[in-house]
Amino acid sequence: MRVPETRGPVSSALFAVLAEAPDAPKEDLEELYRLVAGQVAETGDIIGDEDIQLALFCLYELHYSGLDGVSDNWEWEPGLIRVRQLIEGPFEAALRAAAQQAAGDFELPAGAALTSDEVADVLFGLAAMDTGPSVSRYVARKASLEQLKEFLVHKSMYQLKEADPHTWAIPRLSGRPKAALVEIQADEYGGGRPERMHSALFARTMRGLGLDHSYGAYVDAVPAVSLASVNLMSLCGLNRRLRGAITGHLAIYEMTSSQPNRFYGNGFRRHGFGPDVTHYFDEHVEADAVHEQIAGRDLAGGLVEAEPELLADVLFGATAVMAIDNRLSAHLLSSWEAGKSSLRAAVPAAA
Template sequence: MNIPPPRGPISAGLMSLLTGVAGADPAGLTALHTLVAERLSLVEDLIDDDVQLTLFCLYELHYGGLDGVDERWEWNPGLIGIRQLLEEPFEAWLRSEASRVTASVPRPDSGNPDSEATASLLFDLAARDSGPSVSRYVAKKAMAEQLGEFLIHKSLYQLKEADPHTWAIPRLTGRAKAALVEIQADEYGGGRPERMHSALFARTMRGLGLNDSYGGYVDAVPAISLASVNMMSLFGLNRRLRGAIAGHLAMYEMTSSRPNQLYGNGFRRLGFDAEVTGYFDEHVEADAVHEQIAGRDLAGGLVEAEPDLLEDVLFGAAAVSCIDARFAVHLMDAWENDRSSLRSPVPAV
């Protein structure tokens, strides 16, 4: 994707570095490291535009890359150090937020929970969602412009759907690995590129006259939308967080089927046909199956094999709820007060 405009001093410093030859400016790397440390000491809320855009671009080097950026930057030691400097407080913030949710979840009496016990804990977490319901608003009230905004927010992940979770495949074994591969095979269309979920979402965007190129709206979305994707990359790219990425995917699958039905209904209410609603309709059926595989075989199988990962599985699942609730508050506050939920206006749907 194109390099996005910076949102503050550290993202500006990163963009300046990335336009040069990888490693050719060690003084620039050192200066950026110092700047990041100073900036983090002043940031009270990690859901910050400058912080989250910088992290997003650093992670993007491990996906499709940034247009015109030397690919050797991906594993530049200085840049990895800067990424870790940003990751540490972001992870600490996520753990703090998630702990408020997981603290009240009763743990199994046995020290080694089986897959059913783990799945039960995750379903318990899924039932505790406390954020406002975006899906019900979309189904009953949202106008076409708001539907377009909703797609723009989601496009940062949905146009590369499944990729952050795929990082976990080589980090798992046995039952958990087989379960993740089964889920991902469906996400990638079962070998049919036109059925990949990212392709279905792109079709939905085109149906509303939106740009379906990956990252096409990165400058329009707020920090909370970036943070949602950054959380997945954080979990997926760090082997020590394999439990968190398993819990994250399990929570996604367990809380997806009914909302996607409502999203599809909202688009149909405004006259959009199956070409647009196909993405949501696909997830109503697929995720009803995936939730069982993700809860019992992926997360449950992982905890059976590595009981010490139970807390990280719960952390990953609860972090989804926390970020999604904050995103929902942002979206509904804007829409109910007749404001755009985006940072900058986009062409009307």
């Protein structure tokens, strides 16, 4: 992915550090650490902080496809990991607060020894009480062509690398939950056929609307909350202590996906698009109806049966994704209903 445009002092300082050789003197790295400490302490909303979320997104990107022109040797530079952890702590605290609010009056079990079926029932209950704003219904009934493009741009920050953040959990699990995750991920990656990888299907949808389908092409256009939704996955996937959270995240993701994807597909069909564009959404209607059972019972439920102490983190992962998705949905709908763009910058057509 190309290095994005800066959004403030933190991303500016970070990109200056990454432009250097990893074996260069570390004075700039120490200055970055001090700067981040100050900015994190001062921000009143770390989830919506454009500068900090972009910096965290790019720090995580070093563990994925990397950044163009940035040495891969930066990936495990201890000073850079310290900077990342400086952001992760307050970010996780904000996510936990948002997750608790998203759970509302839902009675979350605490300290109980639950069977895998009981865990799945709790997660299905959470999914059923998610009453956040419905972008999928808006897309199905009202979204303009430009709004459909914006919708794809927001989703592209994750969908063009779909499944990767959850895959970090595979070596951190064993037995039944590991087998369940591998089964889900094999499907996400196309069952060995690259053209059927879900990221490839999404890229085809973007091409159908004249959008650039290269990963990260629109990183400058999306707001902080879109980056935060991806950063949540990376936080949980890259930290072994949060393996429960990443399984809960995936479980609720699958449980709340099938019907919305049906609506999304209908919205694109309403504008005259055919199977080349809608196949991504149609595929998820069927696939996620199967995945939700595997993710709820065998993955999340199996993990809690094996490690009961991880129940709280499984529920945190599930409610955190609900909280961030509701916040992103509210941003999209409030922008569109006011006749405004939901993006930070206009989206150019693909070259």
